[in-house]
Amino acid sequence: MKKYIEIYNHFKELIQSKQLKSGEKIPSVRKAADIFSVSKTTIQNAYFELQADGYIISSEKSGYFVCDNINLKTQDNNIVINKKDIKYDLKSGDADKECFDIALWQRYIKSALRQQERLLSYGDVQGEADLRETLCQYIAQKRNVSASPDRIVIGAGVNSLLGILCSLIKGRKTVSFPDKSFINGISLFNDYGFEVGIKNKNADIIYVSPSHMTSFGSVMPIKRRIELLNHIKTTSSIIIEDDFDSDFVYQSKPAPALYALSGGKNVVYMGSFSNVLVPGIRISFMVLTEELAAEFHKNKERFAQTASKTEQIALCGYIRDGHIYSQTRKIRRRYTEKTKIFYNELKKEIPSAQLSISENGINIRLIIDFEKDISVFEDNQISVYIRSYENGVLKLILIPSAIPKEEIKNAIFALKNALL
């Protein structure tokens, strides 16, 4: 045993057995070095460890003392979050608990947990191979996005994937977003040193979310899609297409993916499962262009997988067995139906408000004359997304997805109370 550990143990025992009492001074480094016939460094090391383990404290000038509460350092709980109870969540877009068959998902998780061998090894940086294959078939069938599994990268949420993408395209300088509400993406690109603009047609990277162009969920018209693709044909720009909410676009059929329209040239396609499965499951994927995929494979060792392996295995089976299609249909039906009911009730109860349903069918925009403080929402136990509040006019975006049907009337009552 090293000398300093012997000395450490010596003092530890004295303190634990209360032979050295709380507040008592212990010998100075010099004195202890004499007593134990060791160097001052050895004593210093022992004292540092005693300090680190909470047995003694040092007082700048006067030496070392036994601590008051051994092993019971008080934690600095100084940041207290005071959150009032929100009863009606019209902001988060959380899932409707009746929509999701959690027992079914549990079955897939359990079956994934039985694959012990797979869980005992590190996952593929790119994502589990069987899930990538299944995703290929899924997006080819659903969105006509055609690519080999080697071009797919899986990650926990679009943000982790954007981090990898930023690294792959760092030769480029400027990036454009459709709207300031893409806070996550904008700050990520900022952090990576890109110059971020809003609706900058000449940017090297054009980030779009065609089924959710703004916080209000407007959809990019087909004309604009074609213009955009023609534009990048004549430049060297690339498009990042975040296909968020495309499942909810309730026209006769969803607008085609830019990736499909372009045949995959210069378009990176991103998709996610949080909004059709449950928000707690964070698995997203991106389809890289051929060039970026080659770049990724060359630099694979620099990246790490973030998505849970168990959930990747479970999702693979869930999609393969076709549950994702019925789940998507069910959620779309429910959410659009609920939004319509909410809209009609609002119209009746708050006739002074201007109301409209977003193109993707799940958000409601509300515009109203308003003079109160915005704390009235919290006071009425409601959370809402405030799009703007200027000159006595308030614009809200309401997402009723998380409100149970039987609570719609109460939620509207609370909202009316806050607004009028």
Place this chain on the structure above:
Amino acid sequence: MKKYIEIYNHFKELIQSKQLKSGEKIPSVRKAADIFSVSKTTIQNAYFELQADGYIISSEKSGYFVCDNINLKTQDNNIVINKKDIKYDLKSGDADKECFDIALWQRYIKSALRQQERLLSYGDVQGEADLRETLCQYIAQKRNVSASPDRIVIGAGVNSLLGILCSLIKGRKTVSFPDKSFINGISLFNDYGFEVGIKNKNADIIYVSPSHMTSFGSVMPIKRRIELLNHIKTTSSIIIEDDFDSDFVYQSKPAPALYALSGGKNVVYMGSFSNVLVPGIRISFMVLTEELAAEFHKNKERFAQTASKTEQIALCGYIRDGHIYSQTRKIRRRYTEKTKIFYNELKKEIPSAQLSISENGINIRLIIDFEKDISVFEDNQISVYIRSYENGVLKLILIPSAIPKEEIKNAIFALKNALL
């Protein structure tokens, strides 16, 4: 229904019912505009969708044709990975399957899945509150790292946390790593625009991994720890302490954490569970300094959680019930024991090799005169980490953790075959 969708449907039906046959030309945009009495743009939009959905293709000059294989686009499976079977994995540090009680972990996952309400909402960006509280107690007890749950951030792997950290400390310019083997961290800091150096004492950010300073697993001596802390006292540098492998340091007690020694001033502490649980479970955490925690809370909306919610809930229970301690002890005992056996066998079988066990007790360094091509390892179904191969001298790092005990002799035989 929009006009262009009507036209889309018209052609789709003709193609599906084989009234328009594969290879057949369809009317030009101008002609179709005449036929349907609509604008050319409307036809263009319909044709774009038909193309996107794989019904027709356009040929630059000669017009539009019905596709050969409708809805059966061939996937470009051109990248084929040719990986030979590795039987003896001495490189990855994957887990020993006998070490982990997967049935126990399954129980915690199942119980997490029963918390439906929690799974149906988006997770806390910072990580689940109960897990953060449990982690506080765990690291206080185990490593004397004392901080409130508000200073803890959870993420899927150290890399995602470093991404957040890079964003929080982007005012700083230079960062130092102990060794070039920290590929993930080095390229991440590079991507964020930091100037990366190796062992640069004067860097603004000093990244260290005291229990795993190099790929060989050397441990930072207590003297150096104190020097480092004294150094940052006189500068405004901060230390990122990645406590990786501290569980395996097999002295009488592991060296104290820098965070504990400094009382948490200017040290960000990072910990991970992949190596004591199973590699497939990716949950890591960091303890921010007070200043960085305030910065994080101010900018919370910019970040996203990456760790699986289900696994966070499961891990919380697993730690709270004390299983993490017994699991750590078990793994440490097994791995160090196995490494010793492996070392002794190697000594007997390959006496010409210089051998040593790393300070953290789980790696073996092997130095040997060598003239062959390094493909001999793959030919013998072994994967190894090659630290260097110059002037006829080969240096390997061997990690026997994933080799079952009963396979040690065979693995060594294969290694002998490759080396001699």
